[in-house]
Amino acid sequence: MTETATTFPDTVRPSAERVGVLFANLGTPEGTDYRSMRRYLGEFLSDKRVVDLPSWKWQPILQLAVLTRRPFTSGAIYRSIWNETDDESPMMTITRRQVEALRAAAAERFGEDVVVDVCMRYGNPSTSDVLNRLAEAGCTRILFVPLYPHYAGPTWATANDQLFRALMAMKRQPAVRVAPEYYARPSYLDALAASVEEAYARLDHTPDVLIASYHGMPRRYYEEGDPYYEQCLENSRLLAERLGWEPERIHTTFQSVFGREEWLRPYTIEHAADLARQGRTVAVISPAFAADCVETLEEIDKLIRDAYESAGGPRFDYIACLNDSPAHVDALLEVVEENLAGWVAPLNR
Structure with a gap:
């Protein structure tokens, strides 16, 4: 052969x-239509890093309950921005x-x-x-x-x-x-501090509290060794140091809670309402986001703002993400x- x-x-x-x-x-x-939203949410919420429940337990809930209703509500939220x-x-x-x-x-x-x-x-x-x-x-x-x-x-x-x-x-x-x-890099902290200073310079008052609102995660993830919570606390401390402020002028909070288990606290929406009832003016910044998105433009600047104002808060200002700033x-x-x-x-x- x-x-x-x-x-x-x-x-x-x-x-x-x-x-x-x-x-x-x-x-x-x-x-923002149902199919586009369902496709996106299905991929996102099927990620074991995001929801780490066993598939046999989570997928029936996701497919039969969450993805039946949530694409409609999420689509409406996205349409607003x-x-x-x-x-x-x-x-x-x-x-x-x-x-x-x-x-x-x-x-x-x-x-x-x-x-x-x-x-x-x-x-x-x-x-x-x-x-x-x-x-x-x-x-x-x-x-x-x-x-x-x-x-x-x-x-x-x-x-x-x-x-x-x-x-x-x-x-x-x-x-x-x-x-x-890169949360602790001097150049990133300089950019973050400059964004606060520039925003404050445009205001006709100085907010009593700067809320640094970070995306939340289940508390269990932190207990299992994820360093995110500690890095957020350190980010806020370093930002206060960069601004020359006392640490207590920046309050670290967490947003975007999903599901029934305990997430990292304090929750931004609850903390903002508490400050409102105390009559304190606030500004909110989102150090965890590189670009403004639904969690900042809709959740913070609409939902959390509404909660603050409904609780009688006198003044709420949102500071944009760093986005494409030089x-x-x-x-x-x-x-x-x-x-x-x-x-x-x-x-x-």
Whole structure:
């Protein structure tokens, strides 16, 4: 029997090697209709990092109860803040602007051999699609940067999980680095402090309390070793230090409670109402969010504001997330530069 020889090309042209920087955010529904919302919520709430109940127990509840009703209510909430001009959520609009600014800044700092892109943990653009797009663009090394200042299993860890799952499906895997959380970086704290100072400068009074409202998580996650709670407390302490304030001027609270079990306390909505009954003026900032989204624009600036005002509060002011502000872009670029060390050197240094 004659064996057929495998034919190889006489020469192999090496592709130009580039470095990719892949930012990752949570994600967003593609529309406010029932099907879009159900698809997005189904993916999000099926993530074991988000809801870690056994599938046999959680999936019947999710499929038969939660996903029957919640897409309608969530769709109405998203419609109240939807960017109708671009037909997308505000978080998608802001994240796109962030990445456009980071892409321009990276080109100036590193040249054209560094490619910047963004993916979403849930929905589109998916981690797998963008990872493959970077590989096709010649990126043999990729820095992965989750857009969360703090580490938490339901945010940072699940973004990494999805990256690693995408890598498992690739025939030719790029070398990968994952940037660490950045809540304690001086440049991030400077940007956060500057946003407070600029917001206060626009007010005709000085709020009695600055509420630092972080996304919540079940208390059990903290008891099982998740460092998120401690990092949030430290973030607030460092912010007060940056502002030159006494620590008690910043109150750390947690929002977005879901389900029946105990979550990290105090809850923002309850604490804001308590301050209202004391007649104290408040401003609210959201250090855990890199971009304004439904949790800030609808939950804080509408739901929590309403709870505060209904309790008789005299003045409530919301301070926007860092979004695509130059200081935030500079802080994120600093994260990129530090974590690309040894792979690529900045120009003119």
